[in-house]
Amino acid sequence: MHDPIEAFRASILAALCHAPDHIEPGRLHRFATGNRRGDTAGWCKLFEDRRGGVFGCYRQGISDQWCAHNRETMTPSERADLAQHVARAAAEREAQQRQQWAENAGRIEKLWAQCQPLVPGDPVTLYVKARGMPGVWPLPDLLRYHSALPYWHDDGNTTRHPAMVAPLIGPDGRMLALHRTYLSRDGRKADLPTVKKLTGTAGPLTGACIPLFKPRAGVLGIAEGIETALAAWCASAVPVVAAYSAGALAAWRWPQGLQRIVVFADFDKAGQEAADSLRARALAAHLPCEVLTPTTEGADWCDVWAGRDATRIEGGTP
Numbered sequence: 001m002h003d004p005i006e007a008f009r010a011s012i013l014a015a016l017c018h019a020p021d022h023i024e025p026g027r028l029h030r031f032a033t034g035n036r037r038g039d040t041a042g043w044c045k046l047f048e049d050r051r052g053g054v055f056g057c058y059r060q061g062i063s064d065q066w067c068a069h070n071r072e073t074m075t076p077s078e079r080a081d082l083a084q085h086v087a088r089a090a091a092e093r094e095a096q097q098r099q100q101w102a103e104n105a106g107r108i109e110k111l112w113a114q115c116q117p118l119v120p121g122d123p124v125t126l127y128v129k130a131r132g133m134p135g136v137w138p139l140p141d142l143l144r145y146h147s148a149l150p151y152w153h154d155d156g157n158t159t160r161h162p163a164m165v166a167p168l169i170g171p172d173g174r175m176l177a178l179h180r181t182y183l184s185r186d187g188r189k190a191d192l193p194t195v196k197k198l199t200g201t202a203g204p205l206t207g208a209c210i211p212l213f214k215p216r217a218g219v220l221g222i223a224e225g226i227e228t229a230l231a232a233w234c235a236s237a238v239p240v241v242a243a244y245s246a247g248a249l250a251a252w253r254w255p256q257g258l259q260r261i262v263v264f265a266d267f268d269k270a271g272q273e274a275a276d277s278l279r280a281r282a283l284a285a286h287l288p289c290e291v292l293t294p295t296t297e298g299a300d301w302c303d304v305w306a307g308r309d310a311t312r313i314e315g316g317t318p
Contacts, residue, residue, distance in 0.1 A: 009023055054089045061206075165178050166242070168210055168244060181195060182195050206251050207253030210241060222261065223264040229264070263278055
């Protein structure tokens with residue numbers, strides 16, 4: 001392949017499985033690496049001389065370089081020139097990302113201000129009840145209700161729906177994104193292509209979680225989703241946070257001062273691998289870590305709690 005633009009694009013495709021349709025040398029491009037509306041996690045820049053370029057994906061944490069020639073045969077001057085191009089592109093990319101994060105932070109703050117505290121009988125409390133946790137009250141303060149949250153469809157249309165909204169908080173205490181679960185008025189999942197979504201982020205999500213509860217007596221649990229975390233709390237009385245995904249659970253950064261972690265793992269491959277990864281990190285830090293897994297393959301802690309003869313929970317604990 002002799003065309004450097006096509007060779008550069010092929011390299012991006014091989015690494016990210018996505019690439020922009022058009023690449024203009026000397027310009028920093030942003031492009032989608034997933035199916036989310038407005039996704040611009042991918043980035044690339046082919047240098048003006050077309051002899052090299054850089055690319056990556058913020059979501060996947062990938063950053064790589066491409067060179068039109070064999071680097072082993074490059075002269076010291078050519079290598080130095082390539083290094084300068086890479087450094088300038090990195091500075092440009094970082095400045096652009098900081099600006100995007102700042103814009104997203106403003107949107108997150110505005111959306112969070114529109115959300116309301118939960119009250120019995122609203123769609124969120126009805127949804128929690130329908131997930132097998134009737135009578136659980138009060139629910140965590142970080143769970144909020146939006147009465148008419150916009151949903152953007154692939155065809156460009158927008159509809160509005162009730163939603164459960166919760167913030168993802170980074171290890172430094174900053175609100176980095178909002179997790180949205182679209183609902184019907186009677187507390188069921190909305191009839192939409194993607195019921196659960198994250199907003200654009202205001203910073204790296206590594207280590208973040210939805211801190212539904214605070215540690216108690218030095219003990220804190222973690223589960224993947226909000227509903228699973230609530231069910232684990234109901235079943236064990238252990239305060240639990242939600243990681244929002246298996247990958248986030250594996251990368252979670254626990255707060256200082258903990259004496260023990262309890263991982264409420266899903267019984268599937270991704271859940272088990274994530275739990276094992278987190279436990280290994282905790283044990284390496286000399287922090288006791290217990291992994292609890294449902295006995296039925298494919299189950300999570302919502303299934304475990306729903307299978308019990310659940311009665312009303314007094315004061316929020318079994």
